Amino acid sequence: MTTFAELLLNGVSLGSVYALIALGFVVIFKATEVVNFAHASLLLAGGYVTAVLHDDIGFWPALLAGVAGAALVGAAVEFLVMRRYRGRDHSVLAIVTIGVDILLVTELTRRIGTNVLAVGDPWGDAVLTIGSVTIAETRVAALIAAGLLITAFLLVFRHTSWGVAMRAAAESAETAALMGVRLGRVSLGAWAVAGGLAAVAALFLTVFPTPGLERSTSLAAMKAFPAAILGGLDSTTGALVGGLTVGVTESLATGYQSDLTFLGRGLGDLAPYLVMIVILLVRPAGLFGTKELARV
Amino acid sequence: MTAVPALEVTGLTVRFAGLTALDAVDFRVAPGTVHAVIGPNGAGKSTCFNVLSGVYRAASGSVRLGDEELTGLPPHRIAALGVARTFQNLALPPTATVADSLLLGRHRLTRTGFVAAGLRLPSALREERRHRERVREIAQFVGLGDALDRPAGSLPYGAQKLAELARALCMEPSLLLLDEPVAGMTADERRRTAAVIAGVRDSLGISIVLVEHDMGVVMRLADTVTVLDFGRRIADGTPAAVQNDPAVVRAYLGEDAEEPS
Amino acid sequence: MSDAPGTTVVAGRGAPPAKTALRPAWPPRPRTYLWIAGSVLLLALPFYLDRFWLQAGLFAMAAAIGAIGINMLTGSTGQLSMGHAFFLAVGAYGYCAFAGDGGDELTGLGLPTAVAAVLAVALAGLAGGLFSPIAGRLRGAYLGIATLALIFIGQHVLFNAHDLTGGFNGRDVPPLNILGFRFDDSELVVAAIPFGSAEKLWYAGLVLLAGCALFARGVLRGRPGRAMNVIRDHRIAAGVMGVPVARYRAAAFVLSSMYAGLAGVLLALVFQRTVPDYFGMVLSLEYLAMIVIGGLGSVAGAVVGAAFVSLLPQVLTRYSDALPLVAESGTGGVAPGEAARYLYGAAVVAVVLFLPGGLIRLVTRRTAPPKHPDKPTPGTPGPSGEER
Numbered sequence: 001m002t003t004f005a006e007l008l009l010n011g012v013s014l015g016s017v018y019a020l021i022a023l024g025f026v027v028i029f030k031a032t033e034v035v036n037f038a039h040a041s042l043l044l045a046g047g048y049v050t051a052v053l054h055d056d057i058g059f060w061p062a063l064l065a066g067v068a069g070a071a072l073v074g075a076a077v078e079f080l081v082m083r084r085y086r087g088r089d090h091s092v093l094a095i096v097t098i099g100v101d102i103l104l105v106t107e108l109t110r111r112i113g114t115n116v117l118a119v120g121d122p123w124g125d126a127v128l129t130i131g132s133v134t135i136a137e138t139r140v141a142a143l144i145a146a147g148l149l150i151t152a153f154l155l156v157f158r159h160t161s162w163g164v165a166m167r168a169a170a171e172s173a174e175t176a177a178l179m180g181v182r183l184g185r186v187s188l189g190a191w192a193v194a195g196g197l198a199a200v201a202a203l204f205l206t207v208f209p210t211p212g213l214e215r216s217t218s219l220a221a222m223k224a225f226p227a228a229i230l231g232g233l234d235s236t237t238g239a240l241v242g243g244l245t246v247g248v249t250e251s252l253a254t255g256y257q258s259d260l261t262f263l264g265r266g267l268g269d270l271a272p273y274l275v276m277i278v279i280l281l282v283r284p285a286g287l288f289g290t291k292e293l294a295r296v
Numbered sequence: 297m298t299a300v301p302a303l304e305v306t307g308l309t310v311r312f313a314g315l316t317a318l319d320a321v322d323f324r325v326a327p328g329t330v331h332a333v334i335g336p337n338g339a340g341k342s343t344c345f346n347v348l349s350g351v352y353r354a355a356s357g358s359v360r361l362g363d364e365e366l367t368g369l370p371p372h373r374i375a376a377l378g379v380a381r382t383f384q385n386l387a388l389p390p391t392a393t394v395a396d397s398l399l400l401g402r403h404r405l406t407r408t409g410f411v412a413a414g415l416r417l418p419s420a421l422r423e424e425r426r427h428r429e430r431v432r433e434i435a436q437f438v439g440l441g442d443a444l445d446r447p448a449g450s451l452p453y454g455a456q457k458l459a460e461l462a463r464a465l466c467m468e469p470s471l472l473l474l475d476e477p478v479a480g481m482t483a484d485e486r487r488r489t490a491a492v493i494a495g496v497r498d499s500l501g502i503s504i505v506l507v508e509h510d511m512g513v514v515m516r517l518a519d520t521v522t523v524l525d526f527g528r529r530i531a532d533g534t535p536a537a538v539q540n541d542p543a544v545v546r547a548y549l550g551e552d553a554e555e556p557s
Numbered sequence: 558m559s560d561a562p563g564t565t566v567v568a569g570r571g572a573p574p575a576k577t578a579l580r581p582a583w584p585p586r587p588r589t590y591l592w593i594a595g596s597v598l599l600l601a602l603p604f605y606l607d608r609f610w611l612q613a614g615l616f617a618m619a620a621a622i623g624a625i626g627i628n629m630l631t632g633s634t635g636q637l638s639m640g641h642a643f644f645l646a647v648g649a650y651g652y653c654a655f656a657g658d659g660g661d662e663l664t665g666l667g668l669p670t671a672v673a674a675v676l677a678v679a680l681a682g683l684a685g686g687l688f689s690p691i692a693g694r695l696r697g698a699y700l701g702i703a704t705l706a707l708i709f710i711g712q713h714v715l716f717n718a719h720d721l722t723g724g725f726n727g728r729d730v731p732p733l734n735i736l737g738f739r740f741d742d743s744e745l746v747v748a749a750i751p752f753g754s755a756e757k758l759w760y761a762g763l764v765l766l767a768g769c770a771l772f773a774r775g776v777l778r779g780r781p782g783r784a785m786n787v788i789r790d791h792r793i794a795a796g797v798m799g800v801p802v803a804r805y806r807a808a809a810f811v812l813s814s815m816y817a818g819l820a821g822v823l824l825a826l827v828f829q830r831t832v833p834d835y836f837g838m839v840l841s842l843e844y845l846a847m848i849v850i851g852g853l854g855s856v857a858g859a860v861v862g863a864a865f866v867s868l869l870p871q872v873l874t875r876y877s878d879a880l881p882l883v884a885e886s887g888t889g890g891v892a893p894g895e896a897a898r899y900l901y902g903a904a905v906v907a908v909v910l911f912l913p914g915g916l917i918r919l920v921t922r923r924t925a926p927p928k929h930p931d932k933p934t935p936g937t938p939g940p941s942g943e944e945r
Contacts, residue, residue, distance in 0.1 A: 098905065372796050
């Protein structure tokens with residue numbers, strides 16, 4: 001029972017980190033209808049900046065720099081690439097993000113090489129013990145940070161003019177433009193915010209018990225994709241629920257790995273995708289996604 | 297010759313997230329007649345078409361074509377029953393040639409599958425040749441005989457709308473749904489399109505349901521008219537009767553009702 | 558299905574069906590000469606190229622087959638797939654499992670290799686078919702995300718199903734043997750050139766590629782291709798025109814899986830060993846890069862893009878000393894493989910932004926007939942119409 005509670009708690013914490021990534025992904029989709037396959041590389045960029053700077057300028061400034069860096073990369077991608085596309089086919093734009101992803105990941109993995117970069121977080125490998133349940137401090141920090149950021153984001157999304165503009169653009173870009181919404185700014189903002197959220201997530205994907213930032217960190221970040229789509233690509237609620245589902249699934253599958261050896265090693269990395277498949281079979285638009293009116 | 301069945305719409309209701317787009321609408325289209333559905337913007341005309349062609353699901357009510365109930369069927373099954381439609385905003389791939397678009401209209405009448413097409417089996421080639429001939433006839437019928445090999449997107453707007461009408465005709469339908477067939481056309485194109493539609497009715501004997509804002513065209517072509525306003529049927533009858541209906545005049549508030557021909 | 562009501566009436570109004578003006582078969586067009594010259598060149602290459610380039614060429618052919626397949630799905634039907642590396646793996650490992658004789662203590666049915674190759678392609682198709690409940694219902698980029706699952710499932714199985722795949726170390730690929738003709742390094746001298754596996758496979762690859770390209774062209778220009786294109790361009794119109802959209806999406810997915818399976822078989826035969834690392838995410842991205850760079854929806858484009866993306870690293874490796882910025886791997890500079898990824902990553906972005914239609918558009922734009930600027934007036938046959 002204790003094991004289960006620990007796994008669940010870890011899963012929720014991990015899930016909240018995935019939710020951060022998925023939220024950014026959904027925000028870009030809502031604002032621009034683009035599925036951003038370069039999302040994992042935004043995360044890697046943020047994590048990389050934090051990792052290389054923390055020795056010189058200290059952890060917190062480095063984290064801020066990471067967030068700013070990833071936001072900048074996101075904004076640059078939007079401004080230099082996405083905005084230049086003249087066609088209307090959003091699947092083609094999704095492929096452009098794949099090209100961007102290839103470029104960013106190649107550059108970052110070349111820089112990282114075979115190293116494992118520490119991010120210099122203040123928590124180290126300290127653990128908290130509550131009753132019989134033991135949990136790493138990093139996990140608690142992740143849960144709190146993700147919770148705060150998500151709440152802040154949702155408040156902004158509901159109540160500021162930028163949030164309103166974004167939601168208007170999500171409803172109908174054309175109408176929003178006619179109402180005076182500057183679509184360019186909305187989309188630029190979405191990419192920057194998504195980058196910033198991803199950079200925070202990068203921190204929590206690379207702290208204890210993970211050894212640090214390495215090439216494969218982007219693979220871990222990709223679990224935000226199933227999170228976003230099983231929740232429903234156009235739903236912020238979906239991103240949260242999806243993130244938690246993926247986190248808990250991964251945590252449980254990894255934790256009970258020893259009881260499931262017949263399924264092979266590394267089950268934790270696979271399980272989220274299997275859950276996604278099952279959910280898509282039942283609900284093609286995801287748990288909270290808008291079901292299309294058209295029956296085609 | 298297959299007999300053209302009647303279309304019977306009863307109590308058709310459509311709701312989107314609390315909004316009632318169509319509210320218990322009834323009308324009947326007798327075989328071989330032209331029936332117009334008119335009404336101000338947002339009256340539910342296009343929604344009505346989307347239900348008839350299976351794109352939207354009805355909340356309640358029934359749409360019967362002869363003995364077949366259409367409301368439960370997906371679009372491709374409805375198409376298979378001989379219901380063809382055009383779209384208010386063009387749905388014609390701009391880079392495909394007109395001939396290819398029209399051949400697409402033959403989809404339900406042809407059988408060539410992946411293997412036959414890939415291997416270019418004689419059956420596939422024969423079928424393709426035969427249907428290309430028919431497509432040419434239909435293109436000439438609407439006046440696009442010499443535009444067959446051009447990309448649809450290179451044609452003027454009016455010609456593209458005609459191409460879409462031709463594509464629907466290529467399905468050899470028994471019921472043809474035309475969503476604003478003359479919208480955006482020049483006066484000359486309007487006249488031509490109206491002539492084509494009249495020709496279709498007279499020569500093919502199929503039923504046509506028409507959504508149109510151009511009252512001139514409606515009055516000239518329609519045998520019967522249904523008027524919708526805010527999803528409700530406010531009038532139904534012959535063009536002359538509907539035109540003088542006070543409810544209709546009120547709904548239009550002098551917009552289109554002032555320019556009947 | 559013969560024509561429904563009204564044939565006579567409509568025909569009565571139009572002119573009698575006119576014959577399309579056919580080009581005389583002789584003299585052939587310049588394009589035909591180009592084709593002949595290209596074919597002769599390709600057939601002669603094994604006599605002149607060394608093994609390195611022949612292998613590079615074979616990779617390109619295998620990639621071209623896979624790219625044609627995924628282009629039918631993504632380019633022509635508008636359905637994104639990130640999971641094609643999975644189907645390549647099914648083809649490659651399927652072939653090994655069907656053809657293997659169990660000598661290496663891995664599962665092997667010991668079937669004749671030609672049969673094994675066919676079965677491997679069928680197996681890839683079956684795997685694609687199993688995914689059809691999702692491939693049929695999800696569209697565009699949504700499907701792209703869902704197919705990520707295939708990559709992870711594939712990697713998991715490849716690393717864990719030791720008896721079948723050999724795990725991390727992979728397994729040996731039995732050489733192809735068609736009716737006693739062995740595609741291995743056994744001695745065969747043609748015109749004083751010793752023919753090894755690369756030379757022999759070269760011709761097998763050419764035949765397969767030509768067959769796959771022609772089949773794809775037939776599909777795309779025929780009834781299925783028109784249905785696929787309208788699903789991409791106007792999904793709702795497709796349904797209304799009587800195209801069962803989900804079924805066609807699933808069918809396109811299966812077909813492209815089979816092409817990927819065949820590409821996997823050919824790759825395995827060229828590599829002579831299959832390893833799980835190869836069939837990862839990067840491979841799927843490469844295939845998408847190929848079709849975007851070459852030209853979405855075009856068979857020739859897929860071939861051009863495949864050649865570009867798969868030959869690029871080989872060229873960079875071979876000439877790394879002569880190229881600035883590119884260093885041998887492990888020396889700290891940009892390795893040839895990385896340089897290639899920068900180039901095709903940038904090419905994907907550049908092509909979409911500045912050259913919609915891909916590299917193939919550069920070729921066809923030159924040879925395409927000039928467009929008639931005159932507007933056709935509906936109803937009046939133009940002066941150049943066939944009613945002249």
